[in-house]
Amino acid sequence: MSNNLLANKRGIIFGALDEQSIAWHVAEKCVSQGARIVLTNAPVALRMGKIQELSSRLNAPLIGADATSLEDLENLLSQSMEILGGKLDFILHSIGMSLNVRKGKTYTDLNYEFLQKTYDISAISFHKLMQSALKMDAMEEWGSILALTYIAAQRVFPDYNDMADAKALLESIGRSFGYHFGTQKKVRVNTISQSPTMTTAGSGVKGFSEFFGYADKMSPLGNAPAENCANYCVAMFSDLTRMVTMQNLYHDGGFSAMGMNPAILNLNQ
Numbered sequence: 001m002s003n004n005l006l007a008n009k010r011g012i013i014f015g016a017l018d019e020q021s022i023a024w025h026v027a028e029k030c031v032s033q034g035a036r037i038v039l040t041n042a043p044v045a046l047r048m049g050k051i052q053e054l055s056s057r058l059n060a061p062l063i064g065a066d067a068t069s070l071e072d073l074e075n076l077l078s079q080s081m082e083i084l085g086g087k088l089d090f091i092l093h094s095i096g097m098s099l100n101v102r103k104g105k106t107y108t109d110l111n112y113e114f115l116q117k118t119y120d121i122s123a124i125s126f127h128k129l130m131q132s133a134l135k136m137d138a139m140e141e142w143g144s145i146l147a148l149t150y151i152a153a154q155r156v157f158p159d160y161n162d163m164a165d166a167k168a169l170l171e172s173i174g175r176s177f178g179y180h181f182g183t184q185k186k187v188r189v190n191t192i193s194q195s196p197t198m199t200t201a202g203s204g205v206k207g208f209s210e211f212f213g214y215a216d217k218m219s220p221l222g223n224a225p226a227e228n229c230a231n232y233c234v235a236m237f238s239d240l241t242r243m244v245t246m247q248n249l250y251h252d253g254g255f256s257a258m259g260m261n262p263a264i265l266n267l268n269q
């Protein structure tokens with residue numbers, strides 16, 4: 001159902017890789033709520049072809065950008081403003097990657113070159129994006145910027161590895177930049193801490209499917225699906241949430257507030 005919550009709004013969505021990607025759902029929901037968007041992903045992801053299909057279905061131009069490259073980000077921002085016909089109302093950062101996770105390096109045996117890449121791709125890219133947008137005056141007043149994160153930034157989930165530290169940095173960047181963007185341009189910056197979700201990035205984590213089941217049982221509402229996360233993003237991009245900024249917002253079916261759930265232990269209530 002569309003309420004046209006994003007009518008006349010322009011935005012950029014990072015990180016739609018395939019139909020499982022959280023960003024894929026966000027792109028679909030934003031367009032169905034009346035927004036016009038540009039899709040972007042790393043050049044290697046563009047070559048895989050699936051995002052092209054989303055781009056043509058949503059009539060959303062596709063611009064390649066490595067989120068760690070300032071040059072690519074500046075090109076993306078200026079081209080998007082040109083194509084969409086004005087400054088941006090919203091941006092979704094939906095990017096995460098760890099070579100340590102991919103190559104099976106454990107947290108006590110990290111490769112530090114990989115670690116730098118984890119931070120650069122998964123966290124510092126958020127700073128680079130916002131610094132470029134601020135310098136280029138690319139955001140409309142009362143615009144909204146979001147990044148997706150995970151509760152491993154606050155609590156220990158051993159197999160989440162160096163991504164936990166990257167998420168802690170990402171959330172801190174959201175808060176710190178939120179101050180500057182809010183004061184200078186009345187733009188809000190938040191992070192959404194999402195339930196485990198079956199995606200390429202998610203299922204790269206060791207033991208993910210067992211953990212997915214654990215989180216589902218622990219959460220009174222169950223794990224939050226990607227489609228619901230997309231609805232939450234739409235709400236955060238809309239004018240209904242103008243005064244919410246510098247927050248880490250849990251979208252997790254209640255997981256973050258639980259200590260113990262009898263369902264986990266198969267106890268009768």
Ligand SMILES: NC(=O)c1ccc[n+]([C@@H]2O[C@H](COP(=O)([O-])OP(=O)(O)OC[C@H]3O[C@@H](n4cnc5c(N)ncnc54)[C@H](O)[C@@H]3O)[C@@H](O)[C@H]2O)c1
Pocket residue numbers: 014015016017018020021022023041042045065066067068093094095096097121148149150193194195196197198199200201202203
């Ligand atoms: N899946 C989960 O369980 C879960 C839970 C909470 C938060 N998140 C977060 O949601 C976000 C999206 O992940 P997802 O689960 O949809 O998986 P996904 O694999 O579909 O998305 C990750 C995206 O990051 C992109 N990317 C990687 N390196 C890049 C670079 N250098 N430049 C630009 N883009 C790059 C990939 O191409 C991909 O599109 C990530 O930040 C992830 O950490 C995921």
